[in-house]
Amino acid sequence: MRIYIRTKIFILGFGLTLVLVLLAFMASFFSYKSRVESKYEESVKLSLSLTEDWLSDIRTQESYSTSESRSDVFNYIVNTYNDLVSTDKNYPSETADNETMYNYLKTYYSDLYPNETGAMGMSRTGPLNRAHYSSLKSDMVSAISVADGYMAEIVYYDTENDRYLNICNTLFKFDDPEHLGTKPGSYKQLSDYDHKIIDTITKDGCYREGSTRVYFCDIMNTDKLVARIILYYNTNVTAETIRDFARILAFALLLISALLVISYVFFAHVFIVKNIKKLTATSNKFKDDLLNDRELEVIKTDIKANDEIGILSDSFEMLEKDIIDYIKKIDEETTRRLKMESEIEVAAKIQLGGLPNKNYGDEKVRIFASITQAKEVGGDFYDYFYIDDTHFAVIVADVSGKGVPASLFMMKTKELIKGRLLSKLSLSETLFEVNNEILINNQEGLFVTVFLGVIDLKNYKFRFINAGHEKPFIIHNDKVEKMNTKSNFVVGGIENFKYEEEEITINKDDRLFLYTDGLNEAINQDNEEFGYDRILHVLEETLNKKSNHYVEDINEALKKFVGDNEPFDDVTLLNFRFSKTKTNLEYKKPGFEVIEEVTNIFNTEYGFMDNKKVSEADIIIDELLNNFVSYEKREDLIIKVEFLYKDNSLFMTFMNNGDEFNPLNKEEKYVSDAAVEVGGLGITIIRKLSDEITYERKDGYNILKIIKK
Amino acid sequence: MEINVIHTDDLVIKLKGRLDTNTSGDLDKTLDDDIKENKVILDFEELEYISSSGLRVLLTLKKRLDIDNKSLEIHNINSVIKEVFTVTGFINILNIK
Numbered sequence A: 001m002r003i004y005i006r007t008k009i010f011i012l013g014f015g016l017t018l019v020l021v022l023l024a025f026m027a028s029f030f031s032y033k034s035r036v037e038s039k040y041e042e043s044v045k046l047s048l049s050l051t052e053d054w055l056s057d058i059r060t061q062e063s064y065s066t067s068e069s070r071s072d073v074f075n076y077i078v079n080t081y082n083d084l085v086s087t088d089k090n091y092p093s094e095t096a097d098n099e100t101m102y103n104y105l106k107t108y109y110s111d112l113y114p115n116e117t118g119a120m121g122m123s124r125t126g127p128l129n130r131a132h133y134s135s136l137k138s139d140m141v142s143a144i145s146v147a148d149g150y151m152a153e154i155v156y157y158d159t160e161n162d163r164y165l166n167i168c169n170t171l172f173k174f175d176d177p178e179h180l181g182t183k184p185g186s187y188k189q190l191s192d193y194d195h196k197i198i199d200t201i202t203k204d205g206c207y208r209e210g211s212t213r214v215y216f217c218d219i220m221n222t223d224k225l226v227a228r229i230i231l232y233y234n235t236n237v238t239a240e241t242i243r244d245f246a247r248i249l250a251f252a253l254l255l256i257s258a259l260l261v262i263s264y265v266f267f268a269h270v271f272i273v274k275n276i277k278k279l280t281a282t283s284n285k286f287k288d289d290l291l292n293d294r295e296l297e298v299i300k301t302d303i304k305a306n307d308e309i310g311i312l313s314d315s316f317e318m319l320e321k322d323i324i325d326y327i328k329k330i331d332e333e334t335t336r337r338l339k340m341e342s343e344i345e346v347a348a349k350i351q352l353g354g355l356p357n358k359n360y361g362d363e364k365v366r367i368f369a370s371i372t373q374a375k376e377v378g379g380d381f382y383d384y385f386y387i388d389d390t391h392f393a394v395i396v397a398d399v400s401g402k403g404v405p406a407s408l409f410m411m412k413t414k415e416l417i418k419g420r421l422l423s424k425l426s427l428s429e430t431l432f433e434v435n436n437e438i439l440i441n442n443q444e445g446l447f448v449t450v451f452l453g454v455i456d457l458k459n460y461k462f463r464f465i466n467a468g469h470e471k472p473f474i475i476h477n478d479k480v481e482k483m484n485t486k487s488n489f490v491v492g493g494i495e496n497f498k499y500e501e502e503e504i505t506i507n508k509d510d511r512l513f514l515y516t517d518g519l520n521e522a523i524n525q526d527n528e529e530f531g532y533d534r535i536l537h538v539l540e541e542t543l544n545k546k547s548n549h550y551v552e553d554i555n556e557a558l559k560k561f562v563g564d565n566e567p568f569d570d571v572t573l574l575n576f577r578f579s580k581t582k583t584n585l586e587y588k589k590p591g592f593e594v595i596e597e598v599t600n601i602f603n604t605e606y607g608f609m610d611n612k613k614v615s616e617a618d619i620i621i622d623e624l625l626n627n628f629v630s631y632e633k634r635e636d637l638i639i640k641v642e643f644l645y646k647d648n649s650l651f652m653t654f655m656n657n658g659d660e661f662n663p664l665n666k667e668e669k670y671v672s673d674a675a676v677e678v679g680g681l682g683i684t685i686i687r688k689l690s691d692e693i694t695y696e697r698k699d700g701y702n703i704l705k706i707i708k709k
Numbered sequence B: 001m002e003i004n005v006i007h008t009d010d011l012v013i014k015l016k017g018r019l020d021t022n023t024s025g026d027l028d029k030t031l032d033d034d035i036k037e038n039k040v041i042l043d044f045e046e047l048e049y050i051s052s053s054g055l056r057v058l059l060t061l062k063k064r065l066d067i068d069n070k071s072l073e074i075h076n077i078n079s080v081i082k083e084v085f086t087v088t089g090f091i092n093i094l095n096i097k
Helices: A005-060 A070-085 A098-109 A130-145 A192-204 A236-291 A308-353 A403-422 A427-439 A531-545 A550-562 A593-606 A611-631 A681-689 B024-030 B052-067 B079-088
Strands: A149-158 A163-169 A187-189 A207-209 A212-221 A225-234 A359-361 A365-372 A380-388 A391-399 A448-456 A461-467 A473-476 A479-482 A502-505 A511-515 A571-578 A582-588 A638-646 A649-656 A692-698 A701-708 B002-007 B011-019 B039-050 B071-075
Touching: A005 A236, A070 A163, A130 A149, A130 A163, A130 A225, A192 A207, A192 A212, A236 A308, A308 A403, A365 A380, A365 A550, A380 A403, A380 A571, A391 A403, A391 A511, A391 A571, A403 A427, A403 A448, A427 A448, A427 A461, A448 A511, A473 A531, A479 A531, A511 A550, A531 A550, A550 A571, A582 A593, A593 A611, A593 A638, A611 A638, A611 A649, A611 A681, A611 A701, A611 B039, A611 B052, A611 B079, A681 B052, A681 B079, B002 B024, B011 B024, B011 B052, B024 B052, B039 B052, B039 B079, B052 B071, B052 B079
Parallel strands: B011 B039, B039 B071
Antiparallel strands: A149 A163, A149 A225, A163 A187, A207 A212, A212 A225, A359 A365, A365 A571, A380 A391, A391 A448, A448 A461, A461 A502, A473 A479, A473 A511, A511 A571, A582 A638, A638 A649, A649 A701, A692 A701, B002 B011
């Protein structure tokens, strides 16, 4: 299953970023909490120091001017304070009670509480009026707003009676007297909480309880009364800030991660995926061109990258070029080879065309030859010709090497030998001169093994030279033998070699079997060689069969032996014998099968005549023998057949020992539209196909003589 | 002798070799079955020669086809066969192409 890079990056990137976000979130939350708090503390301290500055400004004022400055507060505090502590005013002493104190203060706030009357029952106007109080209050408010304080108050601390006389409270609203803040001009008894605050601040400078912070500052101090400004701060706002911060942080991180992922994908696409797609497209197009046999050219990948993908792209383009070059090379090779193969085929045909017929016969000699070429043009040849009326040459040769040079060499050698022999040179002279001649200009160093023989048709002498060639077989006196010849050196080997002739006497019925080493060196699938023993064996079998089909039988045996193997060398066979100009056959109690046997023997021995003549003779044989076998019904029937070939004429004699009967007497019968009978047609045919036909009765035989000219 | 029988619209019989005493029996056997086609064609292109035994088979075949109103044609005879047909008068009774 494919998971694309894009997807992988998306999953990885998103997951990673999410984890990072979570970690960052947690880290920042925990570090920020204290940092926020400490930062807040710092800002509180800062604003406190500002307040301190403000308070110290107040303290250092020496004049009690009424100008609008912080000195107003100071003035007020000081005046009020002084008032309260002057001995003329019945300032509470040890015996003073709350009521008195309260009433006293009321004089100051009488304007602020119009419905309340003074101790004497008179409405009073005190030194403080609404305007004064407002500005006092607003001064206080601005003092603590610097650090987000929520309440400030000015009190006189009655240490003797442990009570705060409230001078100003930023939260108190005159319209809403029941609610927040202590009522200015009143006093309250200090609670335990207040004490706790005082104790803590005295020790640490600040009271901390949860998110509450309390600070105070004493302005004036006597034994009995302390003018004090108390500032209250609530740091609850810190938590909100943190939450806000967290929210913003989370959002920001999410946004960043999204951007990161998009950019990963984008970059992956730009750097990798897009280019890979381009590569794929190029590859497909190239493959397409290749398969559809279009003209190939290097297709540029269109990738301009300076990274690994770029390297891959360059490498790919080089590969395309290599493939194109390679294909071109193969095409050229193939064309060349095909051309060469067809040339070789033509050469082979020409070569074979230059050799004489595979079958030759006349009244003197009979040749059966065959040449089976291996795949390439080879260098085997056979040749035969009359040197003169009584001398007949037979040659079998094998050129070393293959191919066109070998075949040219072969043809040249063949012509040289023939030329010399026809000029009546002896065998050794011939090979001596031919050898020297082909050594000139023989750069390839080709040589040829030759078996050269000349048969004296009158004296039945066989003269020959074996120049490096296979020793022939001879069927002599009804036995198959391998000839034992001298082994001269090859032709085309060394200059001025003297070849030695040999001579034997042969019989009229002998046969010579010449061949090349392609035969004995042929290999079967078990890597066995055909070998001389097998050749001998096949020749013996053929001899026993009396079929005379030596060349055919050897070829058949060879084919069976080799099986599916490719032949690697030419196989040339040449079978020579003196013409059987006379054939005598005798059959006792023959059946119709004699017709086929006689016909086959006739075709083998006399088949060199022209086809028409041979066929006509076949018909004559068929008709006559059919006639003999059909009509001569004797237990001891003997049929004799004789063939004689002389002066280009064929003399056939058919004899049977039946009752005297001349088939020629039988009426010639023709078939016409009316005729139904078929008998006698045979005689009609025989007559027509024979040039001469005679009958005689002699020695108890019916003798029919037929001449074909 | 090789005998090659091809059934098309006509019955085509190709002979290869010789039609003589020994082989005419084979042709006889081939013709044993009923002939369904209306025309029989004997192709002698690869036939070397024919002897009187062969002629016998041809005549029998011709007679048989005549009865059924079917036709017989001989194709591609060589000069030897032509000679035999001529000598025996078969050339006049056979349809030779």
